[in-house]
Amino acid sequence: MAPGDGIQIPSRLPLLLTHEGVLLPGSTVRFSVDSPRNMHLVSQRLLKGTSLRSTIIGVIPNTRDPDHDTDDLPSLHKIGTAGIAVQVVGSNWPKPHYTLLITGLCRFRVSSLLKERPFVLAEVEQLDKMEHYTAPATERATANDGDLGELSYNFYQAAVQLLGMLDMSVPVVAKFRRLLDSLPRETLPDVVASMIRTSNKEKLQLLDALTLEERFKKALPLLSRQIEGLKLLKKTRKSSPNNEKRVLSVRKGGVLPGRQFNRDEEAEDEDGDDTAVLEKKVREAKMPEAAFKVCLKELKRLKKMPQSMPEFALTRNYLDLMVELPWSRSTTDCLDIPAARTVLDNDHYAMDKLKRRVLEYLAVRQLKTSLKGPILCFVGPPGVGKTSVGRSIARTLGREFHRISLGGVCDQSDIRGHRRTYVGSMPGRIINGLKTVAVNNPVFLLDEVDKLGKSLQGDPAAALLEVLDPEQNHSFTDHYLNVAFDLSQVLFIATANTTATIPPALLDRMEVLQVQGYTQEEKVEIAHRHLIPNQLEQHGLTPQQLHLPQDTTRAIISSYTREAGVRSLERKFGAICRAVAVKVAEGHRVIATEAPPAECPAQQTDKAAPPEMPIVIDSVALKDILGLPPFEMEVSERLTLPGVAVGLAWTPLGGEILFVEASRMEGEGQLTLTGQLGDVMKESAHLAISWLRANAKTYQLTNMVGGPDPLEGTDIHLHFPAGAVTKDGPSAGVTIVTCLASLFSGRLVRSDVAMTGEITLRGLVLPVGGIKDKVLAAHRAGVKCVILPQRNKKDLEELPANVRADLDFVPAANLDQVLNAAFDGGFPGTAGAHAQPQLTSKL
Numbered sequence: 001m002a003p004g005d006g007i008q009i010p011s012r013l014p015l016l017l018t019h020e021g022v023l024l025p026g027s028t029v030r031f032s033v034d035s036p037r038n039m040h041l042v043s044q045r046l047l048k049g050t051s052l053r054s055t056i057i058g059v060i061p062n063t064r065d066p067d068h069d070t071d072d073l074p075s076l077h078k079i080g081t082a083g084i085a086v087q088v089v090g091s092n093w094p095k096p097h098y099t100l101l102i103t104g105l106c107r108f109r110v111s112s113l114l115k116e117r118p119f120v121l122a123e124v125e126q127l128d129k130m131e132h133y134t135a136p137a138t139e140r141a142t143a144n145d146g147d148l149g150e151l152s153y154n155f156y157q158a159a160v161q162l163l164g165m166l167d168m169s170v171p172v173v174a175k176f177r178r179l180l181d182s183l184p185r186e187t188l189p190d191v192v193a194s195m196i197r198t199s200n201k202e203k204l205q206l207l208d209a210l211t212l213e214e215r216f217k218k219a220l221p222l223l224s225r226q227i228e229g230l231k232l233l234k235k236t237r238k239s240s241p242n243n244e245k246r247v248l249s250v251r252k253g254g255v256l257p258g259r260q261f262n263r264d265e266e267a268e269d270e271d272g273d274d275t276a277v278l279e280k281k282v283r284e285a286k287m288p289e290a291a292f293k294v295c296l297k298e299l300k301r302l303k304k305m306p307q308s309m310p311e312f313a314l315t316r317n318y319l320d321l322m323v324e325l326p327w328s329r330s331t332t333d334c335l336d337i338p339a340a341r342t343v344l345d346n347d348h349y350a351m352d353k354l355k356r357r358v359l360e361y362l363a364v365r366q367l368k369t370s371l372k373g374p375i376l377c378f379v380g381p382p383g384v385g386k387t388s389v390g391r392s393i394a395r396t397l398g399r400e401f402h403r404i405s406l407g408g409v410c411d412q413s414d415i416r417g418h419r420r421t422y423v424g425s426m427p428g429r430i431i432n433g434l435k436t437v438a439v440n441n442p443v444f445l446l447d448e449v450d451k452l453g454k455s456l457q458g459d460p461a462a463a464l465l466e467v468l469d470p471e472q473n474h475s476f477t478d479h480y481l482n483v484a485f486d487l488s489q490v491l492f493i494a495t496a497n498t499t500a501t502i503p504p505a506l507l508d509r510m511e512v513l514q515v516q517g518y519t520q521e522e523k524v525e526i527a528h529r530h531l532i533p534n535q536l537e538q539h540g541l542t543p544q545q546l547h548l549p550q551d552t553t554r555a556i557i558s559s560y561t562r563e564a565g566v567r568s569l570e571r572k573f574g575a576i577c578r579a580v581a582v583k584v585a586e587g588h589r590v591i592a593t594e595a596p597p598a599e600c601p602a603q604q605t606d607k608a609a610p611p612e613m614p615i616v617i618d619s620v621a622l623k624d625i626l627g628l629p630p631f632e633m634e635v636s637e638r639l640t641l642p643g644v645a646v647g648l649a650w651t652p653l654g655g656e657i658l659f660v661e662a663s664r665m666e667g668e669g670q671l672t673l674t675g676q677l678g679d680v681m682k683e684s685a686h687l688a689i690s691w692l693r694a695n696a697k698t699y700q701l702t703n704m705v706g707g708p709d710p711l712e713g714t715d716i717h718l719h720f721p722a723g724a725v726t727k728d729g730p731s732a733g734v735t736i737v738t739c740l741a742s743l744f745s746g747r748l749v750r751s752d753v754a755m756t757g758e759i760t761l762r763g764l765v766l767p768v769g770g771i772k773d774k775v776l777a778a779h780r781a782g783v784k785c786v787i788l789p790q791r792n793k794k795d796l797e798e799l800p801a802n803v804r805a806d807l808d809f810v811p812a813a814n815l816d817q818v819l820n821a822a823f824d825g826g827f828p829g830t831a832g833a834h835a836q837p838q839l840t841s842k843l
């Protein structure tokens with residue numbers, strides 16, 4: 001094989017009998033070998049030989065090697081391809097076999113068989129004279145080339161055309177293009193035919209074509225067919241990027257199926273390509289230095305890893321997340337305070353204090369853009385609009401909004417992510433949220449922070465500490481990311497129903513803004529401005545189809561709902577809308593109401609109304625749709641016996657009125673308390689009894705037989721109805737005293753009075769919390785007069801004006817004043833018993 005001589009193949013060649021696949025000169029094909037003769041050829045010739053010659057074998061197509069060594073050899077295909085085995089891989093699974101990678105060199109004809117066992121050896125005659133392959137394909141045919149020159153030039157042009165239709169950015173295609181120019185044109189039919197989509201039969205025909213002319217003639221139609229096929233494909237698939245990919249994948253899978261040589265290289269190229277794209281993205285992500293370094297390190301590892309390794313996918317996912325994170329992408333705030341005020345006012349009625357504080361916050365932000373927190377925390381009963389105000393704030397700022405619901409979260413990795421060593425590890429909710437909004441300055445609403453749980457998996461509240469601390473959160477480290485992410489641009493807003501269950505360290509980082517429950521008047525406004533229009537729209541109705549007069553709204557608020565917020569009110573409107581939707585769908589346009597109520601003047605015209613008049617919901621229609629009202633004004637009914645008083649309680653759901661009932665019977669001075677009371681409340685009861693016994697003479701209190709000690713020969717039972725609800729706190733003190741005073745004196749407590757306040761053994765009334773919610777509850781329940789501790793008088797200023805106007809307030813410094821106000825005409829023995837008017841103030 002001297003250079004210039006071309007390749008001279010040995011005259012004796014061992015033959016590999018193949019059935020599937022045809023090796024053409026100039027291409028590389030992978031063969032799987034498992035029959036006895038072929039296996040022997042590999043093990044005894046290829047694996048034992050040491051010279052280059054020993055790796056040259058003859059590949060005979062279209063011939064099946066018999067399954068047994070002893071079987072006779074079938075008749076061989078006469079023409080074969082001599083090839084170099086460039087790779088031999090052995091495996092024992094599922095059965096012993098070798099995989100050979102063979103590159104074709106030239107054709108040969110089998111002259112005679114020399115031996116059949118252990119493998120076939122034959123005398124062969126080389127057919128292609130390789131030294132003739134000289135002129136590169138690009139050169140124009142010369143005159144003496146004649147027909148052949150023309151043919152080969154045409155063939156070359158067609159090949160160029162085919163490549164022009166493929167995507168040059170794919171490395172394989174580009175390589176093929178270069179190859180095309182440097183190959184001698186005699187080799188083109190073989191090389192091209194092995195690359196384009198051809199059947200084994202067609203390849204076999206090409207192999208059997210011994211003259212060059214014949215070969216070009218056979219291969220050209222195949223090439224043209226491929227070009228036409230591609231044209232058709234492009235036409236049917238419009239060139240969206242997605243389809244571009246599909247065309248490529250077709251290429252990968254089929255258009256160049258014979259392109260088996262370099263298949264490994266191709267896979268590598270694809271891979272390299274992918275990681276190159278990733279690397280480009282990493283460079284473009286503008287991440288901080290530390291994160292960038294980590295990414296480059298991971299990329300390096302990724303490049304070395306085989307795709308099949310499970311860690312490959314993990315590393316890829318990690319890098320994908322890293323490039324997706326908004327390291328330096330942010331929206332510009334549109335901070336316009338007057339506009340913000342309008343948006344807030346339009347979205348939510350009332351909530352003045354909250355809105356004012358939010359505007360202050362925004363104004364400061366405008367003056368100092370790099371403002372470090374405070375983190376606002378809205379605390380209030382359910383359904384008062386905490387969550388939806390958070391959404392409004394994002395809208396006023398023109399920022400992205402993301403809600404992270406923390407209710408029931410009890411695993412700290414929910415916040416901070418899992419370390420990447422864990423199977424199925426993920427980033428935490430903060431990082432996930434950032435990925436979702438794709439900017440680094442969104443408004444994050446941490447909903448329900450008071451409902452964070454704790455478990456063996458750690459304390460999520462502790463993980464939140466870092467997130468919410470403006471001094472620390474510029475370097476928040478998620479366990480999954482393991483590099484710091486700057487959260488200082490994120491505006492955090494938290495919501496909670498109560499501060500009691502928020503861990504103190506977390507509470508300390510937030511500025512608490514109380515959101516009160518609404519008064520009846522505010523609810524009416526909210527209903528007509530927001531809730532009803534919303535519900536109408538959700539149910540596909542228009543104001544022309546359904547009309548809800550204000551009186552109906554008032555009736556719904558007072559008789560069908562009892563809540564601080566407006567959520568169940570909204571549900572009731574939903575129910576009405578559904579009922580009306582049925583009527584509208586049935587074609588009834590007007591409800592003919594019996595007994596048109598006076599409060600609805602539109603009713604007067606109803607009978608003569610045209611069919612497109614709205615359906616008006618009056619009290620009769622209301623009862624039809626919502627049923628009988630579940631809440632009645634029960635206060636006065638329940639105060640018909642001595643020994644009952646109305647207190648005011650605060651719960652996370654807002655204020656509530658609370659009844660205290662007492663009864664006495666013959667006994668030995670025992671006190672029984674029922675109604676699931678906490679320790680503090682039980683102590684209040686004991687305090688109350690002690691004070692009343694000590695002052696029995698002053699207030700003319702007697703026992704059952706009229707004796708001076710109320711407890712003598714008497715057992716007392718004190719009960720707090722709604723027995724299933726746990727109650728605690730000192731603020732029921734004054735109510736217990738009033739209730740017992742009523743029992744011991746046999747007098748009725750005023751039915752329109754409710755009270756709250758802690759007591760001392762000396763008879764002083766101490767201030768309590770939640771005055772605003774309590775007073776609103778009293779107002780909702782129709783109470784007229786509220787007795788409250790003197791030192792809580794300042795809290796009344798925060799109440800809406802109409803509530804203050806509706807109620808009488810009695811600020812009491814001691815129990816004397818409480819008793820005096822709680823009973824009609826004062827209480828015997830109190831300082832103001834006969835002094836009229838009473839010590840009340842109308843604020």
Ligand SMILES: Nc1ncnc2c1ncn2[C@@H]1O[C@H](COP(=O)(O)OP(=O)(O)OP(=O)(O)O)[C@@H](O)[C@H]1O
Binds near residue numbers: 348384497570
């Ligand atoms: N002042 C208001 N003006 C207009 N709509 C309001 C107002 N307050 C509440 N809403 C409406 O009431 C509904 C309930 O509000 P939201 O879900 O924000 O309550 P929340 O305070 O977050 O309650 P929870 O504590 O149960 O999460 C929403 O549809 C909201 O639009």
Ligand SMILES: [Mg+2]
Binds near residue numbers: 387447495
């Ligand atoms: Mg909420």
